[in-house]
Amino acid sequence: MDYLKWRLLPLLPLLASLVLFQIWSSLKPSQNECSLLNHKHFWIASKRIVTPKGVISGAVEVKGGNIVSVLGEDWQGNARTKHVIDYGEAVVMPGLVDVHTHLDDPGRAEWEGFPSGTRAAAAGGLTTLIDMPLNSFPSTVSKETFDLKIKAAEKRIYVDVGFWGGLVPENAFNRSALEGLLEAGVLGLKSFMCPSGINDFPMTTASHIKEGLSVLAKYRRPLFVHAEIQQEEGYLDMKDNADDAQSYSTYLKTRPASWEEAAIRELLAVTNGTRSGGPAEGAHLHIAHLSDARSSLDLIKEAKRSGDSLTVETCPHYLAFSAEQIQDGDTRFKCAPPIRDAANREKLWEALMDGHIDILSSDHSPTVPELKLLNDGNFLKSWGGISSLQFVLPVTWSYGRKYGITLEQLASWWSEKPAKLAGLDSKGAIAIGNHADIVVWEPEVEFDLNDGHPVYMKHPSISAYMGSRLSGKVLATFVRGNLVYNEGKHAPAACGVPILAR
Numbered sequence: 001m002d003y004l005k006w007r008l009l010p011l012l013p014l015l016a017s018l019v020l021f022q023i024w025s026s027l028k029p030s031q032n033e034c035s036l037l038n039h040k041h042f043w044i045a046s047k048r049i050v051t052p053k054g055v056i057s058g059a060v061e062v063k064g065g066n067i068v069s070v071l072g073e074d075w076q077g078n079a080r081t082k083h084v085i086d087y088g089e090a091v092v093m094p095g096l097v098d099v100h101t102h103l104d105d106p107g108r109a110e111w112e113g114f115p116s117g118t119r120a121a122a123a124g125g126l127t128t129l130i131d132m133p134l135n136s137f138p139s140t141v142s143k144e145t146f147d148l149k150i151k152a153a154e155k156r157i158y159v160d161v162g163f164w165g166g167l168v169p170e171n172a173f174n175r176s177a178l179e180g181l182l183e184a185g186v187l188g189l190k191s192f193m194c195p196s197g198i199n200d201f202p203m204t205t206a207s208h209i210k211e212g213l214s215v216l217a218k219y220r221r222p223l224f225v226h227a228e229i230q231q232e233e234g235y236l237d238m239k240d241n242a243d244d245a246q247s248y249s250t251y252l253k254t255r256p257a258s259w260e261e262a263a264i265r266e267l268l269a270v271t272n273g274t275r276s277g278g279p280a281e282g283a284h285l286h287i288a289h290l291s292d293a294r295s296s297l298d299l300i301k302e303a304k305r306s307g308d309s310l311t312v313e314t315c316p317h318y319l320a321f322s323a324e325q326i327q328d329g330d331t332r333f334k335c336a337p338p339i340r341d342a343a344n345r346e347k348l349w350e351a352l353m354d355g356h357i358d359i360l361s362s363d364h365s366p367t368v369p370e371l372k373l374l375n376d377g378n379f380l381k382s383w384g385g386i387s388s389l390q391f392v393l394p395v396t397w398s399y400g401r402k403y404g405i406t407l408e409q410l411a412s413w414w415s416e417k418p419a420k421l422a423g424l425d426s427k428g429a430i431a432i433g434n435h436a437d438i439v440v441w442e443p444e445v446e447f448d449l450n451d452g453h454p455v456y457m458k459h460p461s462i463s464a465y466m467g468s469r470l471s472g473k474v475l476a477t478f479v480r481g482n483l484v485y486n487e488g489k490h491a492p493a494a495c496g497v498p499i500l501a502r
């Protein structure tokens, strides 16, 4: 034994330096590990590049992470570098900016997590996510809890990630607490008008929201609101129908459209303060995941006409599915507000096409299969939230083709307007000076979302989209010029940037 030890002794310095090198390289990912491409200066060429001025055939010049030129057919005459990636007919579009993602990290990383969620994003063509302040633990409602978020995201994100903070009763009337959170860099706030399902994220009333808006006005940042208020109507149904809890229509009755309408009616009594000259001028209110395309939408349209600083989003699952199609016991489709009838879905599409719904977001809100799928298909007990992040681009495209949606509309709903809402001036468009955040995809290529399809989200089995046939295959994703995803492969290192407002 002793003899062996002595023989190994001369090797110790070598071993020690190997270990040190390992530690050093794990701390500082080499530039090459951030990207599957070696070049820092290159062209991305295609016959279909989606720019704010329309779809062009040409090339995008990328240098040092930014877009430095966008040229048409004659680009080759101006090529200052010979490194060209020619994608031919594939579409080159701004990367998607998802303003509504629950990554559940830290604290509930077994539900999703920064690494799995951002790898799924990269594979789906999303280049920026804005993480919601709840479903992680603790909720992001103070400077201290926000620091934990930032720490958890460090070197663990494959795309850029920004953060919303929470507006809750505890901080709503405490200006210095809210200012501390905003100064620390959250891009805006989020609140609920009904129980959120998360204990440390209690609901707010219209008076909390009014206070929140007056603080946000100074920072010119938005407030996201989950707009449903419990009414007697659905609440009583929940108790009466406990026996028939496997039927989707039972769940639907427990959250009628009147809940959305009541919440929006209350909200609009305070959003008038955001009008020019009003006490909350500079603040902005954004209604999350609208499902009711009838009375609620009429109220929103009217408030916009009156000059309220107001926008509204809906999500792919409200556009893809209808209540009539959801099988009894298939709790993958449970979300709040609920997916409503097919006629409502048609109205949502109409409102989106007419510009009354401003943007799309995923509301990717997963959990573990035990909480989503078990309980014998009980819709009243199952977790409410749809898992979708990796698929939102092909889903929007596949279901939208029937309505004649264009590539420009996709870029507007999924990149340009979301970036504007979050205050991200250098993102959301293929334009000179912007970050080179780009998705390359083939709209015409179809695929089956079956067990053989690579899914990077943590729990593929809970996604409502498994089993669908979709159109639109993502080939490559660039984040700040780094090729972070390419045909089934991710860059080795997580070099996404945490985005802090200032």
Ligand SMILES: *[C@@H]1O[C@H](CO)[C@@H](O)[C@H](O)[C@H]1NC(C)=O
Binding pocket: 142, 174, 176, 177, 180
């Ligand atoms: C307001 O928030 C600050 C900072 O979080 C805290 O120190 C203070 O105790 C709070 N004030 C009240 C009245 O709760």
Ligand SMILES: *[C@@H]1O[C@H](CO)[C@@H](O)[C@H](O)[C@H]1NC(C)=O
Binding pocket: 268, 269, 270, 272, 273, 278, 279
């Ligand atoms: C906003 O509407 C409420 C309710 O109708 C009203 O009491 C309030 O005066 C209005 N505020 C502004 C700034 O217009």
Ligand SMILES: [Zn+2]
Binding pocket: 100, 102, 132, 363, 365
């Ligand atoms: Zn959500």
